[in-house]
Amino acid sequence: MxxxxxxxxxxxxxxxxxxxxxxxxxxxxxQTPEEKLIKNVQEALKSSSSRELVKYLHERVEIKLDNEKKDYSTNQAEIVLKQFFQKNPADSTEFIHEGNSDGGIIYAIGSYVSRNKKYRVVLRAKKYKADYKIYRLEFTEDR
Missing domain, CATH: 1.20.5 (Single alpha-helices involved in coiled-coils or other helix-helix interfaces)
Structure with missing residues (x-):
């Protein structure tokens, strides 16, 4: 027994x-490729890792920090994002709205919170060859 x-x-x-x-x-x-991209970007933002984040950027990317918008290569973007993350290390980050357009563009809107400030984050990406890459990334301080 x-x-x-x-x-x-x-x-x-x-x-x-x-x-x-x-x-x-x-x-x-x-998970769709779009969902994977957004999840991976969210993880990179949570860890304030410019090195990880640039993996998901197109070779030319527009970055907007508050009201200053500039185009960067991925190498330049990594430096700019590293400086931003050093000044504003993440306490939390979350995407609260995701979507896509008929033109194949995906986007996500969320928040990036550091001990000093809270930012609204918007990313826009589209398919380049086989992968989705971010071509625009915005951080706008909530006031």
Missing amino acids: AKSLKMRNKNIVITFMSLLLVFSTFSGFA
């Missing part, structure tokens, strides 16, 4: 682990 119960418990554990593996595999496939 004890051996039968032990075998049954082992089968339950194996079944549970198999189901867990199946669901975790499918959940990774459920």
